[in-house]
Amino acid sequence: MNKLGIDDYISSTISINIKDYENSVQIFFCGEIDMQDPEEIFMPFFENIHNKIIEVGLKEVNLNFENLNFLNSSGIKVLIKWIQKGLFLPEKEKYKFKIYASSKIPWQINSLKLLSMLSPTLIEIKVI
């Protein structure tokens, strides 16, 4: 079990694995997110991660999208909602998002890079 104490999410099209990583956690997305309402499925999961990050006192979360082949725009919205929750925290609870994107997957280069403009100080994009 990872330091957040949260189980991985696994379905037929997507797996989300949480692994301990140095003083943080790394969350690996693998597969495709293209359901009609990803918010219903993923927002409670991301909120749980968000709350545990604050509880444990982590200052960074790593999101690894290298193996996420497709993310629809409703899925992008869910990601924005999570990031927005992090941005509006009080200073002592704030944590950074380090996002790993694949140079081989065009949507990641384009949309994830733009996502970092929501808050360049708290979101870092690493293209692999």
Place this chain on the structure above:
Amino acid sequence: MKLEKTKNSGYLELVFGPRWTYIATVRNFLQRFLLVTIGNNKSADIISMAASELLENAIKYASEEGTKISANYFEEENTLILSVENFSSKDNIKILLDQIKEVNEGTPEEMYLKKMLQAAERTDGGSQLGFARIRYESGSDIEVEIKEDLVKISIAFNLCRLGGRGIER
């Protein structure tokens, strides 16, 4: 479906019932078809992403069965035209036209950022990010034609820009 003679270098037309579960299959098939037709993985990925977003919209706002997707490759112009057609209600057509008008108003980057911020406030399942995303990721404009309750959305992709440094940011 009427069979027509075509002189294009690559041509695809699919008609299917508006069911969400078909979208991934169509997207993946189109991606492979485009890879064979235009021979560029990056362009194939971007166009199939756009197709998927248009199909999601078509299915969300369809008033009747029947969604048609076509891809038409013009080798000499190095252009691929993607179209998605479906039937929709008057109210939904108005929403669609307003969305496309809004997205085409600013630069692709500022409109996508604006729509991202708006999406974060939405509590329904939708995001209304699709058109802004397509425009930003592909650098292509979105055109719409309405004939009574038939809606046709088309995008002409310049393949030099998609595959080359034109789209890199």
